[in-house]
Amino acid sequence: MNPRQSCVLALLEWEKGKYFSDEILHTSLEKNPMQPLDRAFFMETFFGVLRNLSRLDFLIGQLREGRIDPQTRAVLRLGLYQIFHMRTAPHAAVNESVALGGRARGLVNAILRRALREKEALESDLLAASSAVRTSHPEFLIARWEEVFGPEATRILCEWxxxxxxVHVRANGLRVTVGELLRSSTSAMPSPVHPLAIKVEHIPPSWIAMGLCYVQDPSxxxxxxxxxxxxGETVLDACAAPGGKTTYLAQLMHDQGRIIACDLYDSRVARLRENLKRLGVTIARAIRHDCMQAGPPLDPDSFDRILVDAPCSNTGVIRRRVDVRWRLxxxxxxxxPAQQLALLRRTATLLKPGGTLVYSTCSLEPEENDLLVEKVCAAIPSLRFVESRRALPFVDRIDGAFAAKFVREK
Known part of the structure; x- marks a missing residue:
């Protein structure tokens, strides 16, 4: 199966609404392993189409009136993405798409050839379209962000x-220094955002195999x-998989003490354990456990520090999770926010008096960040708010993130 066929099948699977794009990509590549160039083309087209859905559907609407069946629409999206967003040779974009068109081959051929003839006019139509079409974001998200951040910041955020x-990696200080990693790769450069973060064009396979780094954004x-x-402390990572934060917590603790790392699903806990082993972390115990439920090993008043990296809207990481915008x-x-507050109510009881709890999200939304901190202060009097930190893509040029620190009153 060639990468264009794989892309169309992946797009059709995504349309069912059952799985996110990263899960579909992983499953597709497991079933149909590809050579590096084919794999890169598949990933570029699959994620590229999802990033630009509104733009591509606008173009289809300009070129064809009436209903189009899902498979033909997927083929047209793929062809138009190559014509308007890639350097694919025009004849290849058309011919390869036509080959995927099935009974609609003639329609696909006519629409894509017309798109080539009218490309300049269609690009002008895109420039004149609404911001939701131009930026390929839902109107309600744009409206929210403009109200909170202003029009200019929202424009930059959508472009971002x-x-x-x-691609950033964190140097695994349990096994290597930042300097040693930088000296071992000509494409690596230090990040100005965090002393342990390294920006790379290509990750040397040995870095991963030897557990020298973990792939994660500085945010x-x-x-x-x-x-x-x-x-020496006892720490809870309440929503731990796949382990980027757990392994960094162990690094900060010099792999001395005790970490309980929880997640809900066996598959995610298995991946967490693999990463703990690969990075040489010995103090963390990965378990499948719902932190909303009572019972050992999550006993009351038993943790010095707790990290609650709560499930959230992910609006700060749309650059990486390209289809989040279409699911929200x-x-x-x-x-x-109601779920996040409930999780904090529960985990607060596990904290020792005088202990520290940090609540974090990769969301940009006030309801999940500052406004939730206000709710915590009102609803959980045992927690005293200390400070918060955040990263904003249109300011810091990294993924969006928020973290709030609380201390349990003695």
């Missing part, structure tokens, strides 16, 4: 979300630095 994400380190666990609804910003 549509760019391929940079994910913010909450761990705010928690500041110390060697207004109701999510009512439902998620």
């Amino acid at each position: 979300n549509n760019e391929p994400a940079d 994910t380190l913010l909450s761990c630095d705010l928690l500041a666990p110390q060697p 609804t207004e109701e999510d910003f009512i439902r998620m």
Whole structure:
């Protein structure tokens, strides 16, 4: 199966609404392993189409009136993405798409050839379209962000979300220094955002195999630095998989002390354990456990520090999770804060008096961040708010993140 066929099948699977794009990609590559160039083309087209859905559907609407079946629409999206967003040779974009068109081959051929003839006019139409079409974001998200951050910041944020994400790694201080990693790769450069973060074009396979680094955006380190666990302490990572924060907590503790790392699903706990082993972490115990439920090993008053990296809307990481924008609804910003507050009520009881709890999200939304801190202060009097930190893509040029530090009153 060639990468274009794989892309169309992946797009059709995504349309069912059951799985996110990263899960679909992983499953597709497991079933149909590809050579590096084919794999890169598949990933570029699959994620690129999802990033630009509104733009591509606008173009289809300009070129064809009436209903189009899902498979033909997927083929057209793929062809138009190559014509308007890639350097694919025009004849290849058309011919390879036509080959995937099945009974609609003639229609696909006519629409894509017309798109080539009218490309300049269609690009002008895109420039004149609404911001939701131009930036390929839902109107309600744009409206929310403009109200909170202003039109200019929202424009920059939408542009940021549509760019391929940079690759950063964190040097695993349990096995190597930042300097040693930088000296071992000509494509690596230090990040100005965090002393342990390294930006790379290509990750040397040995870095992964030997557990010398963990792939993560510098924004994910913010909450761990705010928690500041110390060697010898007992720490809970309440929503731990796949382990980026857990392994960094162990690094901050010099692999001395005790970490309980929880997640809900066996598959995620298995991945967490693999990462703990790969990075040489010995103090963390990974368990499948719902932190909303009582019972050992999550006993009351038993942890010096707790990290609650709560499930959230992910609006700060749309650049990486390209389809999040299409899955979110207004109701999510009512439902998620209620769940986040409930999780904090529960985990607060596990904290020792005088202990520290850090709540974190990768959301940009006030309801999940500052407004939730206000709710915590009102609803959980045992927790005293200390400070918060955040990263904003349109300011810091890294993923969005928020972290709030609380101390349990003695």
